[in-house]
Amino acid sequence: MRRLDYSLYLVTDRALSRGRTIGDIVKAAVAGGVTCVQLREKEASTRSFIAHARLLLAQLQPVGIPLIINDRLDVALTVGADGVHLGQQDMEITDARRLAPAGFIIGISAESVEDAVRAQDRGADYIGISPVYATPTKKDTAPPLGLKGIRRIRAAVRLPLVGIGGIREDNAAAVIAAGADGVAVVSALVAADCPRTAAAALKQCITLARQKGSSD
Amino acid sequence: MRRLDYSLYLVTDRALSRGRTIGDIVKAAVAGGVTCVQLREKEASTRSFIAHARLLLAQLQPVGIPLIINDRLDVALTVGADGVHLGQQDMEITDARRLAPAGFIIGISAESVEDAVRAQDRGADYIGISPVYATPTKKDTAPPLGLKGIRRIRAAVRLPLVGIGGIREDNAAAVIAAGADGVAVVSALVAADCPRTAAAALKQCITLARQKGSSD
Numbered sequence: 001m002r003r004l005d006y007s008l009y010l011v012t013d014r015a016l017s018r019g020r021t022i023g024d025i026v027k028a029a030v031a032g033g034v035t036c037v038q039l040r041e042k043e044a045s046t047r048s049f050i051a052h053a054r055l056l057l058a059q060l061q062p063v064g065i066p067l068i069i070n071d072r073l074d075v076a077l078t079v080g081a082d083g084v085h086l087g088q089q090d091m092e093i094t095d096a097r098r099l100a101p102a103g104f105i106i107g108i109s110a111e112s113v114e115d116a117v118r119a120q121d122r123g124a125d126y127i128g129i130s131p132v133y134a135t136p137t138k139k140d141t142a143p144p145l146g147l148k149g150i151r152r153i154r155a156a157v158r159l160p161l162v163g164i165g166g167i168r169e170d171n172a173a174a175v176i177a178a179g180a181d182g183v184a185v186v187s188a189l190v191a192a193d194c195p196r197t198a199a200a201a202l203k204q205c206i207t208l209a210r211q212k213g214s215s216d
Numbered sequence: 217m218r219r220l221d222y223s224l225y226l227v228t229d230r231a232l233s234r235g236r237t238i239g240d241i242v243k244a245a246v247a248g249g250v251t252c253v254q255l256r257e258k259e260a261s262t263r264s265f266i267a268h269a270r271l272l273l274a275q276l277q278p279v280g281i282p283l284i285i286n287d288r289l290d291v292a293l294t295v296g297a298d299g300v301h302l303g304q305q306d307m308e309i310t311d312a313r314r315l316a317p318a319g320f321i322i323g324i325s326a327e328s329v330e331d332a333v334r335a336q337d338r339g340a341d342y343i344g345i346s347p348v349y350a351t352p353t354k355k356d357t358a359p360p361l362g363l364k365g366i367r368r369i370r371a372a373v374r375l376p377l378v379g380i381g382g383i384r385e386d387n388a389a390a391v392i393a394a395g396a397d398g399v400a401v402v403s404a405l406v407a408a409d410c411p412r413t414a415a416a417a418l419k420q421c422i423t424l425a426r427q428k429g430s431s432d
Binding site for chain 2: 045046047048050071072073074077078088089090091092095098099
């Protein structure tokens with residue numbers, strides 16, 4: 001199984017980008033230390049989603065940062081992205097695995113220990129624990145799982161875990177300390193005044209939390 | 217190239233179904249003479265779209281009626297549908313062909329002679345001429361092409377042509393007479409009091425128009 005560096009995982013959101021292009025935000029965030037990018041386009045047509053994905057892939061491949069596509073396996077396969085991220089209303093992982101090439105990354109959103117165990121059993125590459133904290137970015141999310149939820153999922157599965165939902169500079173270290181391998185953020189980077197500075201600050205929190213964890 | 221019977225082509229629309237299930241409407245319409253079904257789900261989640269497509273495929277395969285999926289190649293490949301129908305804002309046909317298995321049907325919506333010629337050059341299996349007449353079913357469509365548009369496209373391409381947009385019992389024959397191989401309908405069947413009777417009436421118009429055409 002291919003294993004990515006999920007330390008600081010940026011999930012895009014065009015509506016939060018304050019007039020800047022996704023490409024510019026991603027470029028700055030990667031310069032600041034983002035290790036993985038997920039392109040999420042809930043409103044775009046298929047053609048437009050593919051065009052955006054191709055642009056982003058051309059930008060990320062030369063710098064060795066993986067591109068994950070939200071929900072749409074057709075888009076991911078068309079552009080040759082590194083993987084797809086599937087929520088509980090998206091394609092079943094078993095269907096996606098059947099259509100995807102070898103080495104293709106499939107991430108699954110888990111809102112409970114049961115979701116996480118099922119995703120691992122069915123062959124997920126990583127799990128997005130969602131939401132860790134309350135977040136205004138996504139509607140209709142499950143109740144926040146909190147640090148306790150991360151610890152419970154960490155105890156139940158061996159896959160890489162990425163926390164998402166309401167994670168910022170002031171709570172990222174706690175998410176890592178609770179057992180997550182990385183933190184995923186939307187607004188903390190997409191809506192930041194300076195995505196590069198914001199990414200660097202988050203990355204430092206994650207690095208320090210890991211050092212502290214390994215020295216405890 | 218696999219060639220379907222496009223004579224009477226039903227395109228689904230959940231919002232127009234007046235509380236009936238798509239399965240019940242399709243069953244009645246097929247009993248009345250529908251030869252091809254396209255599942256269109258513009259609002260559904262990927263998981264729900266796949267579930268609907270599986271149900272419809274299980275219903276159509278035993279009676280030998282092909283199922284085409286609107287826009288979403290991922291859904292079509294997942295369930296093993298006969299093909300996909302792509303609009304001008306959907307995936308490019310060249311991308312779809314690369315991902316699809318041999319014999320997979322790809323239909324393209326053409327709003328002009330140029331669209332139709334390009335679709336043929338790129339390997340489409342059939343062309344949906346859209347819209348033939350003004351229609352309240354779809355928003356943001358191009359100006360109606362009319363019978364003149366069908367004749368011009370018929371003269372320019374050899375592919376099967378299916379007219380769509382505002383086609384009903386009183387104008388279906390003219391669409392066939394102008395050179396279409398079939399007519400596609402949404403509201404004329406989905407919103408009909410009795411989809412079976414409505415399908416049978418449309419089918420008769422098509423059959424008579426063909427007999428007249430071949431005896432002229």
